[in-house]
Amino acid sequence: MSGELAVSGLGKSYRRYARPWHRLCEWAAGGRLVWHETFWALRGITFSVASGESVGIIGLNGAGKSTLLKILTGTTQPTEGQVQLGGRVAALLELGMGFHPDFSGRQNVMMAGQLMGLPVREIARLMPEIEAFAEIGEYIDQPIRTYSTGMGVRLAFSVATAARPEVLIVDETLSVGDAYFQHKCIRRIKEFQEAGTTILFVSHDPTAVKTLCGRALLLDGGRLIQDGPPDLVLDHYNALIAKREANQEILQAEAASGRMTTRSGTFEARIAAIDLLDADGRPARAFTVGERARIRARVEFTSAVVAPTVGILIRDRVGNDVFGTNSFHVAPIEGTYEPGEEMTVDFDIQLNLGVGSYTLTAAVHSDATHLASNYDWWDKVIGFRVLPGPEPPFVGSAWLPVRLRVERHARMVTSGQGGGGERA
Amino acid sequence: MKVGGRLKALWEYRGFVLGMVARDFRGRYLGSALGASWAVLNPLAQILIYTLIFSQVMQARLPNTRDPLAYSLYLCAGLLTWNYFVEVLLRSQTVFLDQANLLKKVSFPRVTLPSYVFLSASVNFSIIWALFLALLLVTGRWPGWALVALVPLLLIQQVLAVGLGLILGVTNVFFRDVAQAVGVGLQFWFWLTPIVYPVSAVPEVVRNLMAWNPLYPLVASYQSVIVEHRWPVWSDLWPVCVMATVIVGVSETVFRHLAGPMVDEL
Numbered sequence: 248m249s250g251e252l253a254v255s256g257l258g259k260s261y262r263r264y265a266r267p268w269h270r271l272c273e274w275a276a277g278g279r280l281v282w283h284e285t286f287w288a289l290r291g292i293t294f295s296v297a298s299g300e301s302v303g304i305i306g307l308n309g310a311g312k313s314t315l316l317k318i319l320t321g322t323t324q325p326t327e328g329q330v331q332l333g334g335r336v337a338a339l340l341e342l343g344m345g346f347h348p349d350f351s352g353r354q355n356v357m358m359a360g361q362l363m364g365l366p367v368r369e370i371a372r373l374m375p376e377i378e379a380f381a382e383i384g385e386y387i388d389q390p391i392r393t394y395s396t397g398m399g400v401r402l403a404f405s406v407a408t409a410a411r412p413e414v415l416i417v418d419e420t421l422s423v424g425d426a427y428f429q430h431k432c433i434r435r436i437k438e439f440q441e442a443g444t445t446i447l448f449v450s451h452d453p454t455a456v457k458t459l460c461g462r463a464l465l466l467d468g469g470r471l472i473q474d475g476p477p478d479l480v481l482d483h484y485n486a487l488i489a490k491r492e493a494n495q496e497i498l499q500a501e502a503a504s505g506r507m508t509t510r511s512g513t514f515e516a517r518i519a520a521i522d523l524l525d526a527d528g529r530p531a532r533a534f535t536v537g538e539r540a541r542i543r544a545r546v547e548f549t550s551a552v553v554a555p556t557v558g559i560l561i562r563d564r565v566g567n568d569v570f571g572t573n574s575f576h577v578a579p580i581e582g583t584y585e586p587g588e589e590m591t592v593d594f595d596i597q598l599n600l601g602v603g604s605y606t607l608t609a610a611v612h613s614d615a616t617h618l619a620s621n622y623d624w625w626d627k628v629i630g631f632r633v634l635p636g637p638e639p640p641f642v643g644s645a646w647l648p649v650r651l652r653v654e655r656h657a658r659m660v661t662s663g664q665g666g667g668g669e670r671a
Numbered sequence: 672m673k674v675g676g677r678l679k680a681l682w683e684y685r686g687f688v689l690g691m692v693a694r695d696f697r698g699r700y701l702g703s704a705l706g707a708s709w710a711v712l713n714p715l716a717q718i719l720i721y722t723l724i725f726s727q728v729m730q731a732r733l734p735n736t737r738d739p740l741a742y743s744l745y746l747c748a749g750l751l752t753w754n755y756f757v758e759v760l761l762r763s764q765t766v767f768l769d770q771a772n773l774l775k776k777v778s779f780p781r782v783t784l785p786s787y788v789f790l791s792a793s794v795n796f797s798i799i800w801a802l803f804l805a806l807l808l809v810t811g812r813w814p815g816w817a818l819v820a821l822v823p824l825l826l827i828q829q830v831l832a833v834g835l836g837l838i839l840g841v842t843n844v845f846f847r848d849v850a851q852a853v854g855v856g857l858q859f860w861f862w863l864t865p866i867v868y869p870v871s872a873v874p875e876v877v878r879n880l881m882a883w884n885p886l887y888p889l890v891a892s893y894q895s896v897i898v899e900h901r902w903p904v905w906s907d908l909w910p911v912c913v914m915a916t917v918i919v920g921v922s923e924t925v926f927r928h929l930a931g932p933m934v935d936e937l
Contacts, residue, residue, distance in 0.1 A: 261935060267846060321778030324931040336778075344776045347694060349701045358694070361687035362779055 249298040250334050250413035250445035252319075257292040257328035259314050260285045288314040289325075289469045298333065298413075301446040303456035303477060305484050306466035307491065312449055315466065316340065316416055319447070334413025337363065341418075342403035348392035352383065352402055355391055359406045373409040380431075381405040397424035404432055411439050416447045453481045468527060473637065483637045486535055493533035493632050501532070501629075509626045515550040516584070516611045516622040523607060523629050532629070534598050535636030536646045542594040544609050548584045552622070555580055556615070557592045560608040561600070562627070563644055569600065571608075575615045600633045601644040607631065674923065680780035687779065691787035696794060714799035718806060721746050733869055733898070740810060741898055747803055748897035749866035749890045752825075755796040756832050756886065757857060762788040763836025764853060767844050771937040781930050785840060789833050807897070814900040824892050824903065827915055831885060834918035838925050844933045864890055885911040 262283040264270045269282040289311040296302050306312050317323040318330060320338045345362045346355045356377055360370035378387050381402040383394070391399060401424060408415075417436060436459075440446055450456050456463055456477050463480035465473040467487060473480050524541040525531035534540055542559050557580070558573030574580050574592060584590065606627040613620040638646065681688070700706050722743040725731040731742040766784045767774065774781065807813050843849040863877075864886050870878065881887045888911050892903030 267848075270845060322775060323934055341776050345773055347698065349698060350694065354694075358687070358690050361684065361690055362773075362777055364683065364779065367686045 250443065251298045251331070252296040252333070252414060252445055252447075253329075253331040254295065254319075255293045255329050257315075257318065257330065258287060258290040258326050259311075259318060259323065260287045260290075260326045262286075287469055289318075289466075292328070292466075292471045294464060294471060294474055296445055296447070298445055299440070299443040300462065301440055301448065301460045303460035303463040303480075304447055304449045304466065305451065305456060305463055305480065307487060310466040311469040312466055314469075316418070316447075316449060319414075320416060332414060335364070335410075336414040336416065337407060337410075337412035338416040339404070339407055339418060340416065342400055342407060346391055346399070346403065349390050351390055352381075352387040352394070356387075356402065356406050359403070360409070363407070363410075365410060369410070377402075377405045377409050380409075380435075382428075397428070400424050401428055404428075408432075408435055408439070411442055411444060414445045414447070415439055416449070418449045453477075453484075456481065479637065486634055486636055490533045490535060490634050493634060494531055497532035497630060497632065498530065510624065512611075512621045512623040514623055515548070516552050516555050517547045517549060518544055518609055518611055518623050518625050518628075519547045519589070520545040521607070521609050521625065521628045523631055532631045533634055534631065535634050536598070536600065536602065536638055537636055537648075538598050540596055540598050542596065542607065542609075544592045544594075544611075546590050546592065546611055546623075548588045548590075549586055551583055551585055552613070553583045554613065555584060555590075555622070556612055558610045558612070558617070559594055560610075562606050562608065564604045567644075569605065569644055570596075573610075573615075598633060599646040599648075601642070601646060602633055602635050603644065604630060604632050673927075677780065677782045681782050681786060684780055684783045688783050688787045688790065691783070692790045692794060695787070695791045710795075710798055711802065714795075715802055717799065718747060718751075718803055721750065722806070734871060736898075740812065744807070744812065745869070745894050745898050746867060748893040749864070751796070751799055751803060752828065752890065752893050753861065753864065753866055753886070755792060756828055758792040758795065759789055759829070759832035760836045760839065760853070760857075762792060763833070764839040764843050764850055767840050767933060767937070774934050775937055781933075782926070785833065785837050788836075789829070793829075814896055817896045817900050817902050820892065820896050820903050824889055824896075824908075827908065827911055828886075828889050830919055831911070831915040834915065834922040837922040838918070841925050841929045841933055844936050845929070860884070860886070865894075866890060882910075885914045 262270075263286055264283050273280050273282050292311075292315065304312055304315065314323070316338065318325050319332070320336055320340070343359075345359055347358070350358075353374070356374065357367070357370055360373070361367065365373075381387075381398070381404075383398045383402060386394060386398060387402075391402075394402070415436065436446065446459070448456065448459050460477055462475065463473075463477040464471060465480045465484055465487075473483050520543075522530055522543045523532065524543060525534070526539045526541075528541070531540070544557050544559075546555070546557060548555075556573050556575040558571065558575075560571035561569045563569050572594075577594075580590075580592075607629040608624075608626050609628055610617050610624040611622040612624070613622070617624055638648075641649075696707075696710070700709050703709060705712070722740065725746060726739045726743045730739075732739070733741045733745055763785050766788045767781075770784055773779075774784075804818075839849055839853055863881065863884055865873070865881070870881070870891065873881075888903075888907045892908065895901045895903055
């Protein structure tokens with residue numbers, strides 16, 4: 248057993264019941280009744296870690312990091328998928344679990360060790376080392392309640408790391424007291440690393456991930472969205488934070504000031520609502536370059552309308568048209584809509600736009616353009632922003648996916664072939 | 672995990688289970704000057720109250736006996752074992768909630784928790800029962816060989832208590848109403864079991880009802896061993912054996928299916 252880790256198709260869902268007795272009814276019905284909402288905290292996670300590798304796990308709050316760790320440590324069971332672990336897993340997530348304040352340090356060490364699954368004889372053998380590492384001296388035989396916070400944490404860390412695990416999970420929020428002991432702890436983790444322990448490091452701190460890990464995983468919304476070198480993944484992570492902030496900012500500004508827009512038309516058909524959604528269907532106003540988005544228009548009819556056309560137009564900051572299309576060109580809407588009827592139209596697009604601010608305009612009209620008969624033209628309904636994503640830096644208002652191929656030609660034709668290479 | 676795997680895990684974690692039992696016992700008397708003597712003083716007081724008060728002060732007598740202590744012994748035989756049953760039941764029922772923090776944060780075999788609760792209750796029972804047996808010896812009422820019958824009797828009771836406790840403990844995590852319902856149910860159960868009154872005191876109708884009470888044949892057997900020094904009527908114990916087996920089977924299924932999801936509810 249040497250600490251490989253393989254996770255495939257891992258998912259964890261939780262059931263939400265509006266009332267406790269809803270579950271009772273479900274149980275009583277023996278599965279013929281579904282009365283809960285399923286909430287996926289984690290889904291479709293697949294990755295593997297080689298023995299001795301150090302991998303950082305990053306993600307915003309609620310991204311699913313803790314759920315993943317809980318599954319890996321075995322405290323919770325996955326709803327779907329598999330985890331294969333080669334060896335003993337130790338987790339430095341919350342130290343001092345199972346410590347009882349009224350018992351002595353030594354007694355608590357025995358208990359904590361047994362809780363980790365270590366045999367009594369093994370703990371007894373490790374005891375001198377645990378004592379020495381914790382540096383709490385005579386206090387080892389005093390009740391834990393007489394300890395300072397630092398002493399308790401030191402002892403807990405010493406037990407947790409007394410035996411080298413094959414897989415070690417470290418939470419960055421772990422506080423182990425003063426700077427001196429912190430260094431000691433990091434040294435111990437590095438020793439494990441050198442001895443071949445696989446390390447999973449959960450962190451928000453980019454520099455810590457870069458120094459400790461050779462690879463990073465980025466979780467967002469319960470999904471593994473990137474797996475690669477820490478530099479690249481951290482850039483993506485920073486973009487994610489920037490995106491979320493921009494999103495909040497624009498949505499808040501929108502809510503505060505209302506939409507400053509102009510509208511014109513006969514209103515035989517009327518745009519009741521326009522929304523800009525992200526890939527998960529949540530309202531969004533900030534996207535990364537190349538991200539998928541959904542523009543949803545809800546149209547109400549006040550008169551009978553034959554074959555209406557719904558259109559969208561994206562303009563840049565200074566008002567230049569960047570991209571526009573309508574249903575007439577993409578997929579014509581047929582039939583007659585009666586007064587009182589409603590329809591919803593979704594435009595799924597990939598925002599291959601340059602970094603910057605944009606506005607969205609929507610319209611309902613007849614035929615190919617709004618010139619024939621314009622029911623409702625809603626100018627600049629929504630503003631949104633495009634932020635840099637994981638792609639290499641570029642300038643301009645469009646992102647054109649690019650591949651680079653370099654071929655080197657030797658100057659002397661007679662000297663034979665030159666070197667060549669390809670980069671994506 | 673199958674039963675075998677669970678038993679293996681339990682064996683590997685025996686140190687933890689015993690540690691929890693010891694911690695439970697010591698934790699109760701920690702910081703008290705008399706320490707573990709309280710573990711004896713407390714049940715001693717209980718036994719003395721039952722014996723002295725009922726036999727001397729209240730002059731309670733069992734029908735058809737002249738022995739002034741007979742009623743007290745009758746009461747102790749039923750009540751001490753009933754208390755043991757209830758302690759296992761009630762503590763199993765809350766053990767997962769009590770140890771929620773540990774269950775959520777640390778990965779260890781969950782079966783260790785009901786096991787430690789059972790052992791801990793057994794330690795308490797052993798102390799009080801040993802005192803009670805000492806009292807029988809001192810007062811010259813030692814039942815002799817019939818005492819051996821206690822081994823299978825207690826075994827059946829333990830199986831019943833552990834199985835029922837496990838079912839209640841797991842379901843209580845999902846529906847906290849279970850604990851409330853059990854509180855009410857136990858009161859009825861107690862008074863529907865002839866512990867403080869002789870079975871002859873109840874009308875025929877109620878006695879027929881008691882045939883469905885799995886604890887009735889057990890309690891009656893304890894009483895016959897302790898008071899009359901007679902071996903139990905083994906044939907009366909078949910229904911409770913079957914019931915205990917069924918309950919253990921159900922508890923096994925419940926535990927296998929719900930022990931995992933249970934942690935998500937804590």
